């Protein structure tokens with residue numbers, strides 16, 4: 001979509017350094033050097049752009065460690081074991097995951113087995129993940145499958161305190177723009193990038209460059225960020241105890257989480 005609207009895509013090119021010199025950013029990569037008036041950091045939860053520019057790190061409470069395994073199996077067996085149009089989510093504060101959830105996703109030629117827990121609550125990630133694998137239903141579902149991929153990854157579930165500074169924008173995971181309850185981040189990454197571009201165009205056209213940060217934050221809030229921030233608060237309420245979590249999950253079967261919050265249904 002970006003290239004279709006005029007962006008030039010450069011792949012396999014690692015950011016090495018970024019510095020501001022006079023009014024431009026000087027960017028060096030593994031292949032070349034660039035100069036830019038604006039920078040949009042879209043380099044994920046560990047954003048090296050923002051690290052090199054000395055932006056604050058995410059708080060521990062705002063990071064979820066996920067472990068996923070792709071387990072190869074033929075489609076017929078997958079459908080028999082998990083159904084072909086169901087996802088399986090596993091919750092349980094006391095006995096499984098203090099702050100997060102685990103999942104089994106049936107795919108075309110593999111079952112994704114995943115687990116995600118707030119970083120500060122993990123004592124031993126591999127051991128806790130293995131405990132999930134040993135739940136009888138999970139064990140049975142992945143019996144005689146072939147491990148294709150094992151990948152740990154972080155998900156940020158709290159918005160950065162700063163999303164703009166001195167012509168640099170944080171978008172997507174780099175800004176912590178992820179639904180803190182479900183971990184959904186793809187639509188917010190796309191929307192925040194679009195809003196960053198719109199902010200630059202609008203501010204330049206109206207001569208409001210000095211208000212760019214304010215405009216960016218306001219547009220994000222109006223679009224989706226204000227509800228994500230409310231969800232972050234709400235998440236603490238859901239994960240207080242198993243009873244609260246169960247009540248939320250029952251509501252979640254028929255309502256969107258934003259509706260549960262806005263209508264105060266829990």
Ligand SMILES: Cc1cc2nc3c(=O)[nH]c(=O)nc-3n(C[C@H](O)[C@H](O)[C@H](O)COP(=O)(O)OP(=O)(O)OC[C@H]3O[C@@H](n4cnc5c(N)ncnc54)[C@H](O)[C@@H]3O)c2cc1C
Pocket residue numbers: 013014015016042043044045047048049066068114153154155171172173174178183184185186187189
């Ligand atoms: C296990 C798991 C399951 C998920 N499931 C879902 C889901 O079902 N639905 C959903 O909406 N979201 C899901 N998410 C969240 C979603 O993946 C992210 O929110 C989304 O990918 C964020 O997009 P992004 O472009 O901001 O960052 P990323 O997708 O992380 O992309 C960042 C890019 O920057 C590149 N990069 C990093 N450092 C450098 C560097 N120094 N130089 C050059 N390039 C660099 C990386 O290679 C990468 O390509 C899931 C996340 C995880 C971990």
